[in-house]
Amino acid sequence: MKKTLFSLFIAMLFAGCDPIVHITSPADDAVFEIGEEIPFACTARDFEDGLLSGEAIVWESSIDGSIGTGAAFTSSTLSEGAHTITVTAYDSDGGSDFATVMITIGEPSSTTTVPSSTTTTPNTISATYYVAPDGSDANPGTESLPWKTIQKAADTLAAGERVYIKAGTYKEKVTPGRSGTAGKEIIYEAYPGDTVTIDGKGVTLADDQDGLINITERAYLRISGLRIQNAGPNENSAGIFVNRSDHITIEKNHTYNTVSSGIGVWNSNAIVIDGNEVERACNDGQQECITVAGTCNFEIKNNAVHDNGPGTNGGEGIDAKDGACNGSIHHNHVYALNNRLGIYVDSWDKRTHSIDVYANVVHGVKNADGFTVAAESGGLLENIRIYNNIAYNNEVNGISVSNNGDAIYKHPMKNIYILNNTFYGNGTATWGGGISVENPDASPVVIRNNICSQNLFYQIQVEVNIQGLFIDHNLIDGFRDYGDETRGDDFIEGDPLFVNAANADFHLRAGSPAIDKGSASNAPANDFDGIVRPQGQGYDIGAFEYGTD
Secondary structure, three states: OHHHHHHHHHHHHHOOOOOEEEEEEOOOOEEEOOOOOEEEEEEEEEOOOEEOOHHHEEEEEOOOEEEEEOOEEEEOOOOOEEEEEEEEEEOOOOOEEEEEEEEEEOOOOOOOOOOOOOOOOOOOOOEEEEEOOOOOOOOOOOOOOOEOOHHHHHHHOOOOEEEEEOOEEEOOOEOOOOOOEOOEOEEEEEOOOOOEEEEOOOOOOOOOOEEEEEEEOOEEEEEEOOEEEEEOOOOOEEEEEEEOOEEEEEEOOEEEEEOOOOEEEEOOEEEEEEOOEEEOOOOOOOOOOEEEEOOEEEEEEOOEEEOOOOOOOOOOOEEEEOOOEEEEEEOOEEEOOEOOOOEEEEOOOOOEEEEEEEOOEEEOOEOOOOEEEEOOOOOOEEEEEEEOOEEEOOOOOOEEEOOOOOOOOOOOEEEEEEEOOEEEOOOOOOOOEEEEEOOOOEOOEEEEOOEEEOOOOEEEEEOOOOOOEEEEOOEEEOOOOOOOEOOOEOOEEOOOOEEEHHHOEEEEOOOOOOOOOOOOOOOOOEOOOOOEOOOOOOOOOOOOOOOOO
């Protein structure tokens, strides 16, 4: 009787819970030859239904679409390229769970590559259509007889076609209905010189993750030159939302007043986010101003992210997280954020790896760091290179190797490199400094060739014991003798002689003690400005290499 009652209690407790699925083959980051037989296998279990099989398990490729069903099968027909493989398990109640791995078909590159904002295959435009506020969706979509709604274009455009959107305000949600192909993108673009606004006032987005532009399970699309504003009302209502898609370019847009992310990308592949302005994002919802989660082969560059919401729930500037891999975050300007840090790389509970963060400027962040790396819920954070960045006048740290997350988890990190950055004047409130190492589960961590100048409580501090911590060849300006502060090995001490720190010009003047005093080990090949290192007899310390005209 006791066993029967206990079983009934457990059944009631877990009734209605979603299934759980894990991929057992192929391994993440596996490489296969073209035509090679690849085994696909997973375990999928639901408390009420038991082990799932057959049509309840669906496998998809980001390149080839549906590739099979069931708990195990083989395939030799996948196309050449980098695939995000997604398996989704469904139970009899309609609940679902999914898991992803990245695999490569064909010869892998010897170095990490990210997509370029200019596609390597010339884009062919076979037709151009037009939308204007005074148009009609019954029109043919020509310039003289345009459509009225962007959604009409989204329902009509085929691979290789473009829509020019004329000046005006469009109060609608846009959901692209078709995908482009390689060399034949579908392009949604503001007419040259026009201000085009997609305004969400009066548009109610879905309770779950959604956006005023919602790109789900699409490929080879480009969104260019639009203003997207007033996305709501739910905590995950974004300006532009991308999910389970690939080869998507989001460029030159301006998002404003979005409850969640200005731009949010999830579970996708080959994504470029270039030259956007993201303002008043996460006001006051979840996620980050620019979120890239569970997404590989991405590039986030040349964006301006500023003036988020109050930062109560979310609102970090840029975050690559939760299984993101093989990407770069560079040449972004992040500033004036409330209660949330500037640039974040966080594994959450999935292996997150091979991400370069370089040539970014972060300043004026209130009550938070400029840069932070974290493994909040136990996922491994691995092969992260942070170099040639500038963090100044942030209220807490320039950068922290953090122990963020629940104490019940380990926070594993491996191969964290902090190289040739400039950290100046951080800790502008009541506590903070240049570089803070707080995570005992991080190893190895390399802190080298950085300038730490006039930060409040310390220039470099280490709060924990770490096996494999290397701190060397940094320039220390303003050692505070704080309890956990260290200069490291082979340090230089003194005024770095910036050109004009008060006006945020952190180039070096002649005679700077940072010139030629850095280490060549792991040093970046170029500096913040793209100048080749070294210019003199040795590598310089900091984000800028000194060189005369």
